[in-house]
Amino acid sequence: MQLRARQLHFMAETTQKTANQPEQSELRYEPQRIEEKWHARWQAEPGRYAAETHESKRKKYYVLEMLPYPSGVLHIGHVRNYSIGDALARHMWMRGYNVLHPMGWDAFGLPAENAAIKNQVPPRQWTLQNIAHMKSQMDRLAFSYDWSREITTCLPEYYKWNQWFFLKLYEKDLAYRKKSKVNWCPECATVLANEQVVGGCCWRHEETKVEQRELEQWFVRTTRYAEELLADIEKLERWPEKVRTMQRNWIGRSDGASVDFAIDGNGKITVFTTRIDTIFGATSIQVAPEHPVVGDFIKVDPTLQAKVDELVSQRQKSRESDDPGVIDKHGVFTGRYVINPFNHEKIPVWVANYVLMDYGTGAIMSVPAHDERDFEFAKKYDIEVRVVILPRRSEEPPDPGKKESPVLPYTDKESLVINSGDYNGLSNQEAIEKMTAFAEEHGFGKKVVTYRLKDWGISRQRYWGTPIPMLYCEKCGIVPVPENQLPVLLPENIEITLQGSSPLARMPEFVNTTCPKCGGPARRETDTMDTFVDSSWYFYRYTNPQLTDRALDRATVDYWFPIDQYIGGVEHAILHLIYSRFWTKFMRDIGVVKNSEPITRLFTQGMVIKDGAKMSKNKGNIVSPDEMVARFGADSTRTYALFAAPPDRDLDWQEAGVEGVYRFLGRTYRFVARHASVTRIYSSSTLKAGSGASPTARAIQRKLHQTIKRITDDFQGRWHFNTCVAGIMEFVNALYAAEEEIASGKFPSGALADAQRNLVLMLAPFAPYLAAELWEVLGEKSDLLRQPWPQYDPALAKEDEIEYAIQVNGKVRSRVAVPADSPKELVLERALADDKVRVAIEGKEVVNKIVIPGRLVNIVIR
């Protein structure tokens, strides 16, 4: 507080001095003065960043940064994310696009409940306070958001539509209720989605082991769209390959067959396999401990129970071990047998700890010769290893008795099926086709496609979320809340604890209601929705957030969608982005939108690192944006966030680096302010090459157009904003180098005006405050945001003369300058005439001469 007061006092002094003498060389760059002045002006102009309607004649551009959780304060990671998006938005505005650049709040979620318990503040109040503060931080950083479109997911105006969409999901049989084992985080006291379990622990509490509980849950049938979600990844050409791969793996399609093995006695066990071609090599069947058949077997042989329990506890232990990767394989022989439908052999049934109940059928056929896991298991329990496939037709079959390792997959065309009755001599692919057909024909198997993707469990036993709009009536069963009764309001004034069931369940006035079907007593669903529901479709709502009679307006959505550019952390590569893609497809199928994918181009920025570690509260290496803004200004903070590293890479935050950017902005400010009087009078003019104009001025102009090209290209392509900023620095350095001539008055005024105006325009996306100030200093009244982006002119960027490096055998021996566009012959002639080159090649035989236009000459001698 004290420091701040002193700072302000000091600034007041200098401000007065410079205001009276703007041309003095001791001009100071005072970001606080400049930024507070423009901040006040812009705050008084709320419509400043508003997009035009969908009837606009301009081409649309929808740029979006992932909406934050209102935790209380912005951190540097946010600043980086938004600085990238804001630079792009401002650039696109200047390019004449109708830009949509909205912001909102992912405002439901557990931290608000925790804060409520800790500080005795209602979640709503806590959340809204945080939002107000973070919004003011964003404004201070001059992020160009259209706040008229702001959404806050915890407000009924928004979550009403979550509920409406849920009813639609239910109508389409895309939402269903089932009793299931769920991941339970004791710390959160709630259920976690599979996606929220990281290495057996809660994604929020990395130290907390997840438990299994059985509960009635609402699920969304994401698996119905598994195939389309997978196939459409191919269309996402402008997404990072990394994210596409992660999604492909997450969906995890595998093509195979199910095969029924008749149990010796009665019943059957159905296995899933991708390698039916190896079925003659199956020497046992393995089932998951949870497989229903295990219960049946136990009824017959109760002694089995204890053995299976032991197996399960072992698995639990392995899961809790530090290295969850490779666990020991354990198994229990059930004493029972099944019949292989292909060779009618009797093979044993085992219960194995590595077989997963929730993938495939929970049962596998074990082919030790051709699968590493099966091999390991077979060796341990002394089960027969039978080779049924050879990698090449030429190879001799190995002696199975001597085998020390599995023969492994062998899926190429050269493979050869052996020891398999009628199928001997086929390739692996042919065998798969024929065997599957045979199984289908005889009714004991069929072609099956399985996915790793599971349905999305959305029930949360928490208070601070969207109430699931369903009722339970004694007579009618599950009844959806009628649409005209939405929203089901989340009650206020509730006592929040982290114990057991949902806080809502302890509120009779919420729970007890009447059934809309029969009028009898009914209970409300007391679980709330996973907050990923809110973020699955929020970006659509930005197109028309004020609508009260429907979620979206089709014409408006069709105009803005898909999102042209989405920017956020890679940590959302799977969850958020798969749910969002799913939701879009679902909305398309109920006619709410027409597009099948929500996002055209995705950009995932790198993490912010400090002192070698990811910035986090735990590590105590948090940098506060407020502090940076107070010390160096918002412009320096933003520009540094872009300058320190390319946006897709991790960024090492160094305070000295921010100071460096601050110095650069100061240099820019002083130069422009010092020579503003010229620009205020003269209009910009361009110099023609070879017109006898000042060579210094031509050099500046050349550098200017080279810089314009560099930045313009980057915005459209690689986004290496670090080099864009470096380019502007170089340009400013060039202006300083020419300052003596400029001060002397020999420098053409029109050219100086041109350089200054364009410098400010190029700066505008990165340092909006300084750019606005300098624009005004240059006597401009117009809004910089709507100024056309500088036009690149190749003729003006072109060098008159090019310096070639002259190599002899690949080593630079000399340099010669030749006029640009010199023919190769001339360049070579000059190179060979060079003294140093002559010395280097004297008495040697020149075997090759290579001229790379505009770059170098390489003379190869022997």
Added chain:
RNA sequence: GCCGGGAUGGCGGAACUGGCAGACGCAGCGGACUUAAAAUCCGCAGGGCUUAAAAGGCCCGUGGGGGUUCGAGUCCCCCUCUCGGCACCA
């Protein structure tokens, strides 16, 4: 284990399609201005050898080893380390 990034001066990074490695910035050193300091402005700066010194010259150098090429930080093969994701998926 599998799938992706990455490794370049004291530090962050640049070199976009194989063509002068180290742009730009930080830290450092020297100078100008100043009574002085801060601020500012100008300059130097990968390592080594040669030289009284400078200029100049020579050699080495992009995690390690090999290869392709007139030419490799960039392409190919093998390896090391590191970060991120997934992990018994049948």
